[in-house]
Amino acid sequence: MTLLTVDDLVVEHRTPGRPLVRAVAGASLTVAAGEVVGLVGESGCGKSTLARAVCGLNPAASGTITFDGHPVTPLGLRRRNRALAGIQMVFQDPYASLNPRRRVGAQIADGLRTAGDTVTAPADLLERVGLPRDFAGRHPHEFSGGQRQRIAIARALAARPTMLIGDEPISALDASAQAQVARLMRDLAVESGAGLLFISHDLSVVRLIADRIAVMYLGKIVEVGRTAEVWADPRHPYTRALLGAIPAPDGAGVLPAELSGDVPDPADPPSGCRFHPRCPVAMDVCREREPTFGPVACWLHEPA
């Protein structure tokens, strides 16, 4: 069952005195119940903006977001949007979702109250994320980054979300703890039948936990597919470049290929295919017309 549908979404950032930034420029994506979708792409491509729009934190300029059959409208327009009660977000910095002044247990209890859950104790949730029960009586600052992020996940889960969104939820963690916490998020989401949209710049972690992967470039989803298939046979030249830049642990001492150039300024995107200035196989048509189809938005993969 499809839980979340993002359809041709456009989100713009306006800063006085600066050109309009179209951070999400017509992106489409779905997440089903019990499914993990990994959203990857280089810094600044619009991943966070998309995630925030799904949570009602950024208004859509056009396009639609539907969650559980209800349209998502920005927060504050009509008090709390009904559709949003089922969505919980975990951020890169656990302090963004935890209050440093309140005890961990009390914050988890807030989530339980949202869900109308009167039987689960905060300590039960701590246990589920692999932390000792007695942490409930302590404050966030008493914990390491990894422990804080587990607490933020426990808090998010307490509200019994049907959709969990993690925006780089592991990147502030000690590198060797990242895969562990990512697996934990996957297991907990899938166990409870929730969907998980997992945003990360770490492709190897996404490969580990995502059922499907969506590759974003400059505000657009350029390729979507089952993780194993995309890995075995990446089709969009950008996906190829991304995967090609991952060094293989084969002991051969081969330096990974560099993708030349930076992500262009979204305030002034290239004409035609947005990837054409960096694409090694760009053709004439690429400079003039934008490939707006899926699942691979590239003129080399136009559906018949």
Added chain:
Amino acid sequence: MSLLAISDLKVSIGGKEILRGVDLDLRAGRVHGLAGESGSGKTMTGLAVLGLLPHGARTSGRIALGERDLLAMPAKELNTVRGGEVAMVFQDPATSLHPMLSVGRQLTEHMRHHLGLDRKQARARALELLGQVRIPGPEAAIDRYPHQFSGGMRQRIAIAIALACSPKVLIADEPTTALDVTVQAGVLRLLRGLCDDLGLAVLLVTHDLGVMSAVADEVSVMKEGLVVETGPRGQVLRDPTHPYTRALLESLPGETS
């Protein structure tokens, strides 16, 4: 030739033994990779070399930089070694960059302090360093602030600062973990090139065995405060002898292509 030799390094903090006798050898022009899971002591080993262990840490063993033992060195002398002969780069470039100071100011202050250069000489060297780490348009970049650069560029600037005083030894702790793979590729190439061209001895701490495989010449694997395996990259990654190294390699998702 060994530039930095760590022998039987033990560190305990609050009665807990964190390093239990680490031996490592860093050579000029070589990248020595240090792998191992969270809490195995990789970062502590790097911090010990830098004299940056947490307050109250007790140490024994020897960290020899040439004839000198860094563990026995007075704090003041160690301060000149750190940022001089021994430099560092961390996971988060924000650790090494001051948000309120221009890039040029951060680069030159370092050099004026350690090398005694005047303003003009320091600026010239700063421009040269920015070029060396391939920051586009060094002349304009030098007067900008860290937040005006992307993450990859910030890490390059952190590397430029680390190189400012021509170190012999560079400790790089997860230097590319926070970066996009496309950007990581460039930073790894940069590190490898600097190591080759400047004869730097690099200690590269990383949990990523792919990164290890791409740039390390020697690889050591740590577990619970001890180095359990050390050897040439090809041997450790293809034909590991320690069961723990094998387990680390087997936990990686299978190669499909």
